[in-house]
Amino acid sequence: MDPIPAASGAGQPDRGPNLLDELKAQLVWLLWRSEPNPDPTKKPIKVPYYVGGGRRNGQLDGPEDRSRLVTHAVAEAKFEELAGAYTGLAIALGPDGRGGCWQGIDLDDIEAKGLSDLATQWVRGDSAGWGYIEITPSGEGAHVLGYGQEFRTLGSNASGIEAYSGERFFTFTGVSAKHDSPHRPIDLAPYVEKVLAPRHSCGRSKAxxxxxxxxxxxxxxxxxxxxxxxxxxxxxxxxxxxxxxxxxxxxxxxxxxxxxxxxxxxxxxxxxxxxxxxxxxxxxxxxxxxxxxxxxxxxxxxxxxxxxxxxxxxxDNGRRELVCRPLGGVQPRAIDWLWTGWIPQGYITILAGESGAGKSTVLADIAARVTTGRPWPGERLDALRVPGRVLWLGSEDSVEEMTVPRLMACGAALDNVTAIDGVALAGKRTTFSMQDDLEEVSRLLGAAKVEQRPFAMLVIDPVTSYLPGQKLRKVDLNDSGQMRTILEPWLALAQQHNIAIVCVTHFAKDTSRQMMHRVLGSGAFVATCRSLCVVIERQATEDFEPEPNEKLMLQVKTNLPEDPGGSWRLVTEKVEVSTDPRNSKPIAATRPSWLELDATLSARTVVGPKRGPKSQKAEGFGIWVRAQFAQNPPEWLPVSVVLAAAKKVGVSDSWWNKNSSDFLDRDNQGGTWMCRPKSLH
Missing domain, CATH: 1.10.150 (DNA polymerase; domain 1)
Known part of the structure; x- marks a missing residue:
């Protein structure tokens, strides 16, 4: 039998450090536990855990991962302390910060796979007894450990041979296959590349x-x-x-x-x-x-x-079973934000408001900041970020006449914006569908990542234009079941690609509802999103006069911990961005000028706990009420009389029913409903 090919140190006399002693002193140790395989017909799986608690996951061999590894003595003490909680100790292969990698060879099912010759080589070794080989927990395989340079991974296949120099763990039994022979350091890389790699490549099945x-x-x-x-x-x-x-x-x-x-x-x-x-x-x-x-x-x-x-x-009876998992091994992770407190990555954000309130202008500025890396409103001017790309799906505005001029007004890098114009089907252009075209969007996002030019934000404006599809040709916006069927796969896509999806929609006209419930359509919109932002016109009050064209951007609902700390006051301004080469006409668009983040403004303080933006008739109606009662000395008047007078000045029944209680007190006096202005008492 040919000896093992010479590796680092092979053929030297029997002296130097003992590999096993050195290994035990290094910060490479974990615990592991045997857990049921999701497929009950397969063997249990071996799951690694940090000695300090929690399942090993995340970026393996990264600084955080390696910092949580311990010495053999610490791992062994914890294993004994938690008797029965874990199956055994384990070794994290990979770099240890000293310039080399802990390496491992796994010979699985030695007899069945015909690997006895390889195992015998390592058990016998040469006269110096290089390397460390131990029996695996099954008793049917062997692990060989070494230390040296990184090599190409040999993954699991029908050959029964695996070899790793990182991002992997090996169980540790301590049952040496060489008995009391010394275990000297050895670099396994030459042996893996010259001997194992060719044999491993022969392990493919016929299929x-x-x-x-x-x-x-x-x-x-x-x-x-x-x-x-x-x-x-x-x-x-x-x-x-x-x-x-x-x-x-x-x-x-x-x-x-x-x-x-x-x-x-x-x-x-x-x-x-x-x-x-x-x-x-x-x-x-x-x-x-x-x-x-x-x-x-x-x-x-x-x-x-x-x-x-x-x-x-x-x-066999098809009974439903609970699907559970222990949270002890779940690795928590921080939320990634596109704009902290306003637009999270990996989730859906709803941007709502009334027509003409400035949603599109605000959205253009957000896109511009993403594409250029400029700071967000309120940040320091030197708080620059890496520019990102924006995927834009819009139907209400002309790209040439509205979308591009707005982006230009806000200083966007247009090369970083890609517009979806529609879908080609059998050579014909058709409308994009959120039901039918999810897979194509995912493919586009995936390809952009491979090209290392990922998209940071996807705009869908307005979301209601793209809901119909092959399965649901007519979508009922008030049917939560239908809406969830369409929206939830997009939430999964956002998480899969860690992209911020911003869906634009309008307010319903019913101002009697809370702002959260004024979003057009089903409550599924609000339930699916993790951030609900609204843009509204700033209304004057008795003690405040807003700037011309002043708007407010408010955070109405968020399921995430970061609080923006108030609402943004902004004004929109018109600027000239270019000249139309066809006729030399100027091209103008609006952009936002951010004034301040006002901590006193919120959805509740701006519009009250049960109302959206107040009706424009409100101020005039209050003046009319005071004048009406000033001409009629009695403190109380019949409601029917006041309502009849109000109709003569243009107040409708529906407006009266929704708003009159803000200005009038009512009282049933002798079977007749009477009213008086709230300001008279």
Whole structure:
């Protein structure tokens, strides 16, 4: 039998540090626990946990991750303290800050896979007894540990051989296969590249070598995307497992996996491409994605059922079962903001207001700041950010005559704005649909990330124009069920691509409702969004006269912790942005000039607890009431008499019913309803 190829230090005399002693002293140790596999027909899975608590996830081998690792002594003490809570100790492979990487080779099912020759080489070693090899928890495999340079990962396939130099953990049993022989440091990289890589490449099954793929329909693709969006792609172990599960879908699976991969801060396109090409899965398929997402609480938004693929352990009678997960292993994460307190990334924001209130002008300024990286209102002038891209879907305004001039007036970088003009279907242009074209938008966003030019914001103006589709041709805005069916997949898309979606809509005309409930259509709009901003005209009061064209931007509802600290006062101003080359006419547009963030202004203080912006008749009606009673000395007058007089000056029944109580007190006196001005008592 040929000896193991020479690696760093091979062939040297038996002296120097003991690899195992050195390993135990390093900050590389974790705990692990055996947990049920989402697929009950498969073996349990090994899940790593930090000794200080919490499941290991996030950016593996990053500074935060490595800072939470401990020495063997600390991990062993915690394992004994929490007797029974964990299955054993584990080692985090990867860089340890000293210039090298802890490396690992996994020889799985040695007898069944015909790997006895490799295991024997490491057990026997050479005269110096290099390397450390131990028996795995199953007793049927072996782990070889070393320290040295990074090498190309050999992922799981039918060969039974795996090799890693980072972003992976190995269980640790301490059961050495070399008994009392010394374990000297060795760099495994040459051995992995020269011996294991060729043998690993022969592990493809016949079906895999023929590039066989599984076909799925568009509905399943959409549901796979929803399931993936429910999970964290920065959990390295899950990321690899989901990639292998999707591999049998061919290019469709590759596209889904890459879209999902881009939601991780540690995403690196070239490395992801190499990992995908190395996937040679066994005993898995795309249904494993549904199973894992269901285990984490995913509910298929299309069917509203708890699982798309029922568990094999589900009872035959189809009884619904609760899907739960322990929160002890959930890694909390901070909210990313496009504009702190106003527009969060990964969520839907509603921008509402009455026609002509200035919504489009404000939105153009927001887009301009995104595309240029200029500071947000109130920030320091040197608080610059990396410019982002905006995807713009608008139907109410002409792009050439309204949208582009507004963006120019606000100083936008137009090259960073892409407008969706519609959809091409069978060579014909048709209207964009939020029901039918979600997948195409996701593909566009994913491609932009691959090109390293991601979109930061998606504008849908107005959202009500794009609701109809093939499934629901006529959408009832007041039907919460219909609205949720359309909107919730867009929330999943926002989270998947970490993009801020801003949906523009109008106010209903009923001013008797709270501002939150004046958003046109179903309460599903307000329920689905995480931020509801409104733009309204500033009304004069007895002690305040607003600036000409003054508006207010208010935060009406947010489910997120950051508070903007008040409402923005702004004025709109008209500026000339260019000249039409066809006829030399000037091109003008409006832009906002931000005045101040007023902490005293809110949806409640501006318009009262139960009203939207007050009717323009209100001030005139108050004057009329005082004049009416001044001409009639009695303190109380019949309501019918006052109402009849009010109708003569143009007050309608509906306006009276909604607003007169703000100005009049009523009292039933001897069976007749009487009223008097509130100011007379």
């Amino acid at each position: 895999q070598s023929e590039s066989a793929t599984t076909s799925v329909d568009p509905k399943t693709v959409t549901e796979l995307r929803s399931a993936l969006a429910h999970m964290r792609s920065d959990d390295r172990d899950m990321w690899m497992r989901m990639g292998m599960a999707l591999k049998d879908l061919g290019e469709i699976g590759r596209g889904l996996w890459f879209e999902w991969s881009q939601t991780s801060e540690s995403y690196e396109p070239r490395q992801a491409s190499r990992d995908w090409d190395s996937f040679e899965p066994r005993d898995t398929g795309y249904k494993a994605v549904f199973a894992e997402a269901q285990r984490q609480g995913w509910v298929n938004p299309a069917s509203k059922e708890a699982a798309l693929v029922p568990s094999a352990a589900a009872p």
